[in-house]
Amino acid sequence: MANVTLRNVRKTYTGGFEAIKGVNVDVADGQFCVLVGPSGCGKSTLLRMVAGLETVTGGEIDIGGRVVNQIEPADRDIAMVFQNYALYPHMSVYNNMAYGLRNRGMAEAEIKTRVEEAARVLELSAMLERKPRQLSGGQRQRVAMGRAIVRQPKVFLFDEPLSNLDAKLRIAMRVEIRKLQRRLNTTSIYVTHDQLEAMTLADVLVVMNGGQVEQVGNPLAIYEKPATTFVASFIGAPPMNLMSTRPEEIKSQLGGAAGEAGIVGIRPEDFAITDQTPAGGVALPLTVEAIERVGAETFVYGSREQEDQRVAATPGELPPGEVIVRIPGTEAPAIGQKIRVAAVRAKLHLFSGDGRKRIEA
């Protein structure tokens, strides 16, 4: 059991590219930490640095009170599950799991007990003699998990382990991983670009962008109070509506409370179709452009009468002047219809003009 602490960790490649620009994260013993961010944000690099597969060019990585910067991957007492599983194709399932134990000189009897126990938990008992190529994607994924758990390491590292599975299996395995981690109570670091996976798995969520940490915290806390416009639009689907406070239409409604805020954000589910204007809230007239019905809820895409200015660049950004509204059920206005939507004061997120700072009104 161990905690993992990253202190001002940096990675600069020869050639000058800075992949990790000083990251500080503290994962307590037994916690499930998820690193999430768009591709190229450095999350996988950071995980590989914790594993010892990439060198650390600055700062310290501390596992269980020991700085491991100069320690070989084998001696860090970690286990890793790779995106492509990285099973040994020439070894049976049993040998795949036993390999790491044999390398450490464990007695065969003890290896047998551990592998069989892991196989039982992961429902692989009937497949121990098979080769990886005779297994389905989900089974291979479970072998990769098994290889990690037999070692009983201090830390599990997961590098997008579910991204090669189909959607249904992904959800099932997500739940399995969480249950397994709870039961073993092993500190885990999990990398994903899927914000839903991140929200559902994490005790601690680390949102990364461009080699830096945007926000660290409990997933729901991050959802409710995103620190930057990047986090606001990355966490939550469909993304938060972000609008400039400059146009008179919005400025007048926010009044003096807006203060130095340059951007106002409203989540699609916080809008309601109504003629009322809540005090201090924001109401907008929209023309319905498109409707998406997904069963339990409906997404209404509307355009504002005034062309909006583009706000700070964010992922999943909507075209300026477009607003998404999420309403329950399947009842929806017709396309082309003019509607009016409003959000109450408490549901507004205010940010500085560059999107880098959250402003509490």
Next chain:
Amino acid sequence: MQKQAIFQSKLLPYALVAPQLAIVLIFFYWPALQAVIQSFLLQDAFGLSTSFVWFDNYVELFKDPAYFAAIVRTFFFSFAIAVSSLSFALLLAVMADKPLRGSMLYRTLLIWPYAVAPPVVGVLWIFMLHPSLGVISRYLRAAGIDWNPLLDGNQAAGLIILAAAWKQISYNFLFFLAGLQAIPKSVFEAAAIDGARPMRRFWTVTFPLLSPTIFFLLVVNIVYAFFDTFGIIDTMTRGGPGTSTVTLVYKVYSDGLLGGNLGSSAAQSVILMIMVIVLTGVQFRFVERKVTY
């Protein structure tokens, strides 16, 4: 989609394959048939009369201790050439399969020797190791080694093996490098995390995963050592000193063209032909079955 082409005329398909068939028949089957026929004939010393002797040439051959010596020697050469060039090429490939600066340059340089023709390889090594002309020979003698492959049969054999193996390293290197790059890097990383030290990683992960490549190259190298070393032997030692570097292929040449014993030479060719057929059969069977692990 239909893969079979349909021709209006019955003759056209035959006409289309005729040139290729003609080449194969004239340049491969005809000489092979000639060799088979020749192997049943015996000519007198002056080439005036020829008689049909059934299997006498073969019987003579298998009674001849020199022929057996050539068989043993050829197998020994093949084994030595294959093992030394394979292991050295594997070592180079493992070292080259790293993200190092200038890797394209030295990979290219390592492939160059393959473009050198076998007789040129022979001449090249002679320049370095000839007892009186060779550059390296001087140092060998200075070091107290009695180096003279023109007189010492074992040294001559070593020289042939060295030159032949050197030439084949490039080819093997290329295949090993491709084989190594086909293995996902994450498998090696997983093994590193699993606590396998570099040597153990090599023998338990890299080597087994390369085994299909190794087996394929083993067959190719044996075929090479059997047949393509003729040029090297002819330029370096001409089979000498004595018969210490006479392989089966060289014996066909020396008995037939130099010794004038066409019947025996033809019989030897036929035996070699059978060996090639067997080796090629093994190779084809193997190439079809790509995965062995």
